[in-house]
Amino acid sequence: MAINFEIIHKDIMGRLGKLKVGEKTVKTPLLLPVINPHIQIIKPSELEDMGVEALITNAYIFSKSSEFRERALKEGLHSVLGFNGVIMTDSGAFQQSVYGDVAFSNSETVAFQRAIGSEIIVPMDIASPPDRTHEEADEELDITMQRIREALQIIDDGHLAAPVQGGIHTDLRKRAGHEVSELNNVFCPIGAVVPLMEPYRYSDLVKVVMAAKSTLPPSACIHLFGAGHPSMFALAAAMGCDVFDSAAYALYAREDRYMTPHGSYKLAELNELPCACEVCRTNTADELKKSEEKERLLAMHNMNVSLAEIARIRQAILEGTLWELVDERCRNHPRLYDGYLELLKYTDQLEKSDRITKRRFFYRGKESCRRTEVAAYHRNLSRIDAGEKALVLIDGKKTGDAENIFLFKPPFGPYPPELKETFPVGQSEMPETDADMFRAGCQGLRILIGSNPETEFTISGGDEFRQIIDEELTELKGRFRYV
Ligand SMILES: [Zn+2]
Structure with a gap:
C-alpha cells in the first residue's frame, strides 16, 4: 500500500500517467x-457513473458533523459517500483558520483522515495568501514543513500528500519544492493558488507553479489545489500539473453559471446550449x-464539460498537440493570454521535459515561434x-553547387534534405511565411553558421526577407554571401 505515479506519455511538461493509490x-x-x-x-455514485475515478472531500466537515462523524469513523468514507474510487481528503486548514478552531490540530486531522479511510491525506498546511510579505510567508512555510514532517510520523505508508507553499514568492516556492522533494512524497499539491486564479492573475500563477516545479522531482x-475552471x-x-479539483461545477451551478471550455455564461444570457452533453441535448x-x-x-x-x-x-498529450490546445484556450481571455x-518565457525549462517527436506542429501565430x-x-x-x-x-x-545543401523552413530554419520527412520539419504546417516566422528561422541559420566557423556559406533566394537576414545575422557579416 502506497501511492505510485507512472508517467506514460509526455508533452511539453504535461504528462499522461497512472496514479496508483493502494490497489486502485x-x-x-x-x-x-x-x-x-x-x-x-450530484451524488458520488452518479459522478462515478459519469466517469469520475476519484474525488476530494473535507475532513473538517466530517469531523464536525453530527450526521456524518460517527458514521464515517465506523463505516468509512467510501461507504458513507457511496463511492468506490479514490477518495482524497483536505485537512480543513482553511476552515480551521476561518473558525479559529485551535482544538483541531495537525496530528488530529491526519489521524482522523486515516480513521475515516481517506486514501490521500493532507496535513494542516498554511496557505500563504499573495499579500503575505516575504518574511511572513517564510515563517508560514517553516510551519507547513514542520507539520508535514510531523504528519509523516503518523502517516508513514506513503499516503500523505506533501503540499508546496510559499505564497507569491518564487524563491520560497523553490525552497518548498526542494524541501518537499527530500521527503520523497509522491503526491505533492501546490497550494494557495486560488487567490491567484480568482482575480485572473494567471501570469503570477505561472511564475509560482514553474518555480515549484523547478525544484520538485519530475516523478x-x-x-494544483483549487483549480478550478476548465479553461485553465x-x-x-x-x-506539469497532473491533478485538478473542482468545486466550481457546483458553485457555478448555484449561481446559474454555465461553463464552457473557453469561459462561462450566465444561463439567462443563453438562447442556445452550445454543448454536446446529455443535459444540453435533452433540454x-x-x-x-x-x-x-x-x-x-x-x-x-459543468461536470461534463470539465x-x-x-x-x-x-x-493532446498522447498526440503531442498540447501546445496547440494551450494556444487555443489561452486566447479566450486576455489574462489567460498573459x-x-x-x-513562453520558460521555454528552456519546458524543453528539457518535452518529447522529441509529435504528431504535428501547427503554426498558430508568432507565439508558435517560441514553442519548445x-x-x-x-x-x-x-x-x-x-x-x-x-x-x-x-x-x-x-x-x-556546394558540398552541402540546406533547405529552409521557418520558424525552424535551415535543414538538410534528409530531415525533410522527420519531426518537426516534416510534420509542420505553416501558413504563408510572415516576418516573425522568418526571423525565428534566421535565428536557426545564425546558430548553424555560428557553429561552423570553417564553412563557406552561400544563401540563395528569400530576396524579400534579406533585410531580416541581415539584421539577425549582423555579427556574422562576412561569413556568408548571397547569390
Ligand atoms: Zn452540456
Whole structure:
C-alpha cells in the first residue's frame, strides 16, 4: 500500500500517467470533484457513473458533523459517500483558520483522515495568501514543513500528500519544492493558488507553479489545489500539473453559471446550449432556465464539460498537440493570454521535459515561434557539420553547387534534405511565411553558421526577407554571401 505515479506519455511538461493509490489505479491528468457531504447536488455514485475515478472531500466537515462523524469513523468514507474510487481528503486548514478552531490540530486531522479511510491525506498546511510579505510567508512555510514532517510520523505508508507553499514568492516556492522533494512524497499539491486564479492573475500563477516545479522531482504527481475552471486546465497541464479539483461545477451551478471550455455564461444570457452533453441535448435553454432541477442539471453539465476538457488534454498529450490546445484556450481571455506569454518565457525549462517527436506542429501565430520544438530544433542545429561549402536555399530553388545543401523552413530554419520527412520539419504546417516566422528561422541559420566557423556559406533566394537576414545575422557579416 502506497501511492505510485507512472508517467506514460509526455508533452511539453504535461504528462499522461497512472496514479496508483493502494490497489486502485486512476489516469492522469485527473479531475477530483469536491464533495460536501451536506450538499450532494450530484451524488458520488452518479459522478462515478459519469466517469469520475476519484474525488476530494473535507475532513473538517466530517469531523464536525453530527450526521456524518460517527458514521464515517465506523463505516468509512467510501461507504458513507457511496463511492468506490479514490477518495482524497483536505485537512480543513482553511476552515480551521476561518473558525479559529485551535482544538483541531495537525496530528488530529491526519489521524482522523486515516480513521475515516481517506486514501490521500493532507496535513494542516498554511496557505500563504499573495499579500503575505516575504518574511511572513517564510515563517508560514517553516510551519507547513514542520507539520508535514510531523504528519509523516503518523502517516508513514506513503499516503500523505506533501503540499508546496510559499505564497507569491518564487524563491520560497523553490525552497518548498526542494524541501518537499527530500521527503520523497509522491503526491505533492501546490497550494494557495486560488487567490491567484480568482482575480485572473494567471501570469503570477505561472511564475509560482514553474518555480515549484523547478525544484520538485519530475516523478512527483502534482495537484494544483483549487483549480478550478476548465479553461485553465490546459495551461496548468502544460506546466506539469497532473491533478485538478473542482468545486466550481457546483458553485457555478448555484449561481446559474454555465461553463464552457473557453469561459462561462450566465444561463439567462443563453438562447442556445452550445454543448454536446446529455443535459444540453435533452433540454433547450428555455427548458433548463425553467427546470425545477436547474441547479442540478447545470452542475451535471459543468461536470461534463470539465471531464471532457480533461479527456481532450489527455488526447493532446498522447498526440503531442498540447501546445496547440494551450494556444487555443489561452486566447479566450486576455489574462489567460498573459499566463500563456509568461509560460513562453520558460521555454528552456519546458524543453528539457518535452518529447522529441509529435504528431504535428501547427503554426498558430508568432507565439508558435517560441514553442519548445523550435528551441529544441535550434539547439540541435549547433551539432550539424556543414562541411567546407554550404548552400542554404531559402525558397528551395537550386542555384549553384556546394558540398552541402540546406533547405529552409521557418520558424525552424535551415535543414538538410534528409530531415525533410522527420519531426518537426516534416510534420509542420505553416501558413504563408510572415516576418516573425522568418526571423525565428534566421535565428536557426545564425546558430548553424555560428557553429561552423570553417564553412563557406552561400544563401540563395528569400530576396524579400534579406533585410531580416541581415539584421539577425549582423555579427556574422562576412561569413556568408548571397547569390
Ligand atoms: Zn452540456
